[in-house]
Amino acid sequence: MAFREKGILFILSGPSGVGKGTVCRALRKRGTSLKYSISVTTREPRKGEIDGVHYFFKSREEFKGMVQNNKLLEWAEYVGNFYGTPIDYVRETLDSGQDVILEIEVQGALQVKKRFDEGIFIFLAPPSLQELKKRITGRGTETASLIENRLTMAKSEIELMQHYDYVVENDEVQAACDRIEAIVTGEHCKVSRLIEKYKRFSEVD
Numbered sequence: 370m371a372f373r374e375k376g377i378l379f380i381l382s383g384p385s386g387v388g389k390g391t392v393c394r395a396l397r398k399r400g401t402s403l404k405y406s407i408s409v410t411t412r413e414p415r416k417g418e419i420d421g422v423h424y425f426f427k428s429r430e431e432f433k434g435m436v437q438n439n440k441l442l443e444w445a446e447y448v449g450n451f452y453g454t455p456i457d458y459v460r461e462t463l464d465s466g467q468d469v470i471l472e473i474e475v476q477g478a479l480q481v482k483k484r485f486d487e488g489i490f491i492f493l494a495p496p497s498l499q500e501l502k503k504r505i506t507g508r509g510t511e512t513a514s515l516i517e518n519r520l521t522m523a524k525s526e527i528e529l530m531q532h533y534d535y536v537v538e539n540d541e542v543q544a545a546c547d548r549i550e551a552i553v554t555g556e557h558c559k560v561s562r563l564i565e566k567y568k569r570f571s572e573v574d
Contacts, residue, residue, distance in 0.1 A: 391542055439456070
């Protein structure tokens with residue numbers, strides 16, 4: 370049987386407002402081979418968001434049903450809403466040899482680490498808390514109190530960086546994409562992923 374390398378699960382997370390969605394959109398525009406896993410959420414759609422494209426929007430009752438039926442790789446409650454990753458899509462895509470990237474909150478990433486520790490965890494960091502506040506405020510969708518809540522949460526999340534494999538500073542979107550693509554390439558060159566392929570060379574006469 371021909372050797373086929375299994376796909377790698379990349380988990381990209383970081384504080385709210387750091388630009389996870391922006392970076393993932395930029396990666397897709399580049400034509401990256403990474404498959405974007407769509408999250409399930411109970412929050413209301415923002416302007417321009419489409420169900421099944423940006424998120425799977427579910428009621429709280431529907432979400433709880435997915436949790437009870439073990440249909441989520443991870444899930445978390447964040448600022449009053451639930452977020453989760455559908456497990457079937459991830460498993461099927463990895464088994465087909467394709468990479469998957471999850472764009473999730475820090476709580477969710479730490480859950481994945483417990484259940485899927487072979488994943489590669491990337492922390493997307495802001496250049497500074499001042500810049501993070503500017504980005505959150507620039508959305509124009511949060512109240513002053515919610516902005517302060519997000520900044521307080523961001524400080525505690527940055528302290529969890531030690532549980533990740535890589536940190537990528539999102540000082541400029543294209544530069545952040547370059548760093549993520551370099552991580553993907555490096556992971557696929559690891560001996561542990563390719564040694565079985567080259568061991569088969571000895572089987573050839």
